[in-house]
Amino acid sequence: MVGASMVQSDAQVVPHPDEVMGSLLARRAWRAAHNTASFVKAMGLPWDVWCRDIDRSVNSLFLDKVAEGLGIERECARAMTVNTFLSKCGVPVQAIGFEPWITYVGLVRWKRIRYGQMYCCGCLDCPDRYLCRDWRIASNWLCPVHSLPLQDCCPKCGKPFTPYRDDELVMARCGRCITSLAGHDQQPVSDEELELHRHIQSLWNDARSGRPGPLCALYRHLSEVAVYDPRFALAGEHWSYWRTWERAALLRSQEGFITRLASHPSRGALVWCGYSRARDLSAGPKRRAASMPIDPQRRAQLLLDLARRVRWPRRSRARVSR
Structure with a gap:
């Protein structure tokens, strides 16, 4: 010993x-x-x-x-x-496999080929720098302490942040190009984004106090929007795999829903419906086989609706570092 x-x-x-x-x-x-x-x-x-x-x-x-x-x-x-x-x-958590709300770093030996590990350049500028747990939660895209957007790569070469390789965390510098990761001049986030972040944190606080219903409802809503909304249909993978700025755009687009969910007086009584599915289809109509409509306009509209639901291949060039 x-x-x-x-x-x-x-x-x-x-x-x-x-x-x-x-x-x-x-x-x-x-x-x-x-x-x-x-x-x-x-x-x-x-x-x-x-x-x-x-x-x-x-x-x-x-x-x-x-x-x-x-x-x-x-x-x-x-x-x-x-x-x-x-x-x-x-x-629900497990040792391996997909889990809700967590970002993924894509570990291959010592390398991290995904941009799941976020950091704040203001926090890394402090002498006692460390990795915050919230920097692995998919609903976070800003630092409320410094009012700065979170980063997920080197600002110069674009390499994913690998805090435990080449002493990147303790030195606060990129292991590839030796660029400092701390103290960059960045545009601070707006007051509206800080307020939206506080609403999301209130849902997390409710979940920790034994009321996970609103947080689960937000997760299911975001998953459904990311799949069926044409603005995000090209992502081709679950929104927790997206880059930081892409998830921020998704959350900002649903500001109205998040605000109503966080400020609703009876949100604590919302029934917890589980994380297994993005949306509840039990009350909807059953799938059935149907022939194509004869009207060409209706047929074209049906094909467009089907095309919007197609899960496109992953954009490996944008997800994996060079």
Whole structure:
């Protein structure tokens, strides 16, 4: 247990209430003058733990070793995963596979080929920088502390933000072009966007207090709009996979619905209908086979309606970094 005692010797780096697990490991490794691979090896963990999305979920063995190595309680370590936060809000979670509300980083070995990890250039400009849990939630697109839009890549070369590779988090710089990720001159978000963000956060607060109905209704509504609205039909994949600015456009387009849902006096009594489907089709008519209409105008309108529902192929060139 020499390695564990060495890891526990640094008690100055304490976890923040909204910090994810990988962020604390990276900050402790930097303070102990270790790289991330050798730091977790001292805990009895293999180096390839960084090839997994440990910010999303971890198994019991990993949780025990991290809690013992960092000298923190097991429940505190468990609370540093996004799945723990989502489960408290009534969102169904699992170890692998698709989950509602979470953004995806596309881990391939040490690389992240998707733009799911967001960051705030104002927060990274602080001395005690860390990764916030809200930067992996799909409903967030701005930082309420600095009133700045969240970023998901290097502003110069466009590489996805990889906080645990090449010390990008602790150095606040891009690992490819060495461009600083902190303190950029950005246009602050408007007061209307901040108000919309507060409405969405009120739905999250209701879900944490045991009333997940409004949050589930918002998720189902956004999923339905992203699939059937012609403005977003070309995305070709679920809206939680979109870039930050695309999800922001989706949320801004539904500002009226979000405001009515958040300000409704009886929103707490909204029945929780589950996350399994984007919309409830049980009350609708059953699917049946029908012949094409004879009228050419009606036939053309039917074909256009069918074309709007087609799920287009993923735009890999826009999703995957070069």
